[in-house]
Amino acid sequence: MILLADDEPAFQRLTGAWLRGLGHEVEVVGDGDAARAAFAAKPFDLVLLDLAMPPHHDPEAGLALIAAFAPAPVVVMTGHADHALALKAVEAGAWDFLAKPVDPDLLRVVVARALERARLAREVTMLKAQAGGDEDMGLVGASSAMTALRDLIRRVAPTRLPALVLGPSGTGKELVARAIHAMSPRAARPLVPIHCGAVPAELLESELFGHLKGSFTGATGDRPGLIETADGGTLFLDEIGEMPAAMQVKLLRFLADGSYQPVGARAPRMADVRIVAATHRDLAAAVADGSFREDLFYRLKGVVLRTPSLDDRMSDLPLLARMFLRRASEGRGSFAPDALDWLTARNWPGNVRELRAAVECAAALAMPAAAGVIVGAADLAFAVGDVPAAPIHAVFGTLDEEVAALEHRRIVEALARTGHNHTHTARELGLSRVGLLKKMDRMGLR
Known part of the structure; x- marks a missing residue:
């Protein structure tokens, strides 16, 4: 989406229609305050900015507006073009500088390159997030809602x-x-x-x-x-x-x-x-x-x-779930094929906090394997107290792995019922207390 900020009605009408004819979505405003308000309300991929707009009608004053639109690329347009002003615009953060009257062919090339730059920047953000990037303010997600929130935080x-x-x-x-x-x-x-x-x-x-x-x-x-x-x-x-x-x-x-x-x-x-x-x-x-x-x-x-609800950013759910599982399993966990389908099909009234608790609990209950733990839909359903509408098939491993998984789950469930009283848990499971503690040590439950 392109924000066109210019106070000349004829330029607004002609340039806006020309850009829409190229297939772009365009919003037009006529002064600096309206441009700031529009940019704060929704994410734009590109800003075409006239420097000499109300209330100052002064290109020098218009330079101060450029920083308000970060991180979107800003292409400055002005009828007061000179080399010194162009340098100042670039120093203030403008991506390019065009003199009025704007050549349509040149504008088409500049717009295409600027939009490609914005696309690449979004892609880099998404890849960082997919790489586990809770480093970016702790606000993980590549959805448009989270991207807009992080952009607003940077400006505020x-x-x-x-x-x-x-x-x-x-x-x-x-x-x-x-x-x-x-x-x-x-x-x-x-x-x-x-x-x-x-x-x-x-x-x-x-x-x-x-x-x-x-x-x-x-x-x-x-x-x-x-x-x-x-x-x-x-x-x-x-x-x-x-x-x-x-x-x-x-x-x-x-x-x-x-x-x-x-x-x-x-x-x-x-x-x-x-x-x-x-x-x-x-x-x-x-x-x-x-x-x-x-x-x-x-x-x-x-x-x-x-802050958007999880329902408003469901595209981020797999990324968040994998991050929580990676933390809970110290990097040694994965989801079975049915798990992410189950997660995305469920409503999350508790939002990200509820999702995190569910994944962490499921990781504690999950089937141990040679490479770590495998969290299935059944583990997640048990973690949140849901009863599946249809039988959920586990991912089968070797016989030893299945026996170990059953033993792990029985011990975890018994510990939960007894409030982690080792003596009562051992008695319920038909084990000696020492035998229970040895098994808990082997499973990492101590």
Whole structure:
């Protein structure tokens, strides 16, 4: 998809129609603010950018726009063409520079080359992910949803804007917060997380702002709060939608001017902290029903990032499952042919977190083989408590391997039933305690 940003109606109409005639999908905008908003809303493969657009109509000012469209290639177009401006555009990150009036044949070649570059960049990203690449921010996946999320993180991280991360439970909202911090100028300072729903309301103020000795019963000494700990870094407010109303007022004051007051203190203190908040709740609905302050909502949403559910990125499921299995089996696990079909056919209301738990549990139950463990659909169904709709056929190995697999599974199941009580497990299986422990040592279950 191509974003065409130009304020001349005739150029918009003719160039847009010409590009569509070549088979490209094109979105047209007429000023810099609209171009930024369009690029933030959806992923574009290429940006054709006029430098002299509103509100400044100044090519020099337009150069500052180029960085906003990374990592998409940007082709600059301007009627104020000169060699010095072209060099500045390239230095600012432009991929190419065209002078108006634009020659159609030249534009066709430039567009084709730029789109090919974008395609290759996506392919490299996908190959890195397929190679096991949880190195890329910890946000694994080559789907369009995850690619767009990583691109937005790269643009947001260097700024000072607060960020609001929205998405269902189990979709990696804390990973997004950690990626924003790691790619920001604050990376050398702490990232401090707190779950707003896990701390009792009466203690949350002290946790965030700290307290002085004697400020309440049990306050035997001064204690710094998380805001002081995070000074110069990032404070991650997980499940911000669970924050009590009284604390919302105090957090709003801190967001307004960076001042806060420890419990028992008489004078305010200052801290430079970037706020990244996250929630699975619909905050707009919470504002409407009065359970969340509207002014705090707008303070927090400097930029909004949305983590997709697993249903919205099912193309990433095999990649994620293999990564979780590789970690759980220390690189010595594989899926049977029926396993990935079973995984992709199932709904995952718990999203990536549920998928990870299922794969890790199945890896513990799976059939041992010479090359490691083989996880089948039956192992996965047992791990999540599902009853298969039809019999699932195991992948058969040698007789010794099947006997070992049955023994492994019986021991794991018995351990689970007895709460890992070795004496009770041995009695249930008709073994001596020493015999059970020897088998567990051999199977790596100790």
